[in-house]
Amino acid sequence: MHHVRAVLAGARGSGLDTVPLLQEAQIPPLLLGDDRARVTPAQFARLFRALYRATQDEFLGLSSVPSRPGTFAMMCRASLGCRDLGAAVERSATFYGLFPGGPELALEVEGGQAWFAVRNDFARDEERFLTECVLAIWHRLSSWLIGRRIPLAYASFAYPAPPHEAEYELLFDCPVRFGEARTGAAVAFDAHWLTAPLVRDEAALDAMLRRAPFDLLSRPAYGTTVAEQVRRTLTQALRGSPRLPELGEVAGRLAVSPATLRRRLQQEGTSFQQLKDHVRRDAAIAGLAESREPIAELAARLGFSEDTAFHRAFRRWTGTTPGAYRIASGG
16 A cells, blocks of 8 residues: 555645546555555556556656656667667666656666666655666566566665565565665666677567556566465465465475475565465455455455454455455445
């Protein structure tokens, strides 16, 4: 819900009524006040599209000067003909440097380490949503351009850790540091990736731009951590079975012992039960918002033996009941 509030800040600052935008995205406005509430990727994508149309600004009203629709696409086209990723990153930084109010991008290389940074704060981006989006989009766009995922060593931010700190490792798929001396926000990676050639052509770029920036904003299932592998296994199991597998079954699929799986999850700061709850929570929200599946059947599919147990869990996850959430979201 933090990200929903943050992305709406520019529209509010521009004097737009945000309630119709939330309704178009099928996000209950009453949920804005509850930090525990969550929305599905589809709901967030609809909100992003609604804001894009309403503001006619690729920065969604979060910068002092709007970025006209088509600016991002032109930056991509300007970078596509570069000899390698390093040249493309330098060109993209130069391109956005031509526009006042845009991101101040910088690429630094020292020894074998490289940093891509956003140096400035945006005028209306009090929650730093736009800053963090620029970093995430740059990383995923760069990986797309060379056809290989670029592993990040870490992400660093000059500001203190926010209450939703745990979400950052999911967003960037790497360790995250707050309160760093470097200004703005940055991601670090091995400098050898800068010499990688670009492998995409104009046709592939056209196809990608038709889905941008929504695909670039969604969290990719890289599967590089044990927690991600468990989460993916549980999510896939829900699609074809009326119950979630137990820890021993998941351990078997990942070819490790239950004790090893439990220990590795603990080292990553989570547990099997936490991941199971997260998968259930996200599936419950999606089921209520995007389908007409009866609540009792949804509860049974998610592995709850009683409706009351599902209602208690859903209220704990979102601060409201399944029925109220469905009605408010128009599901």
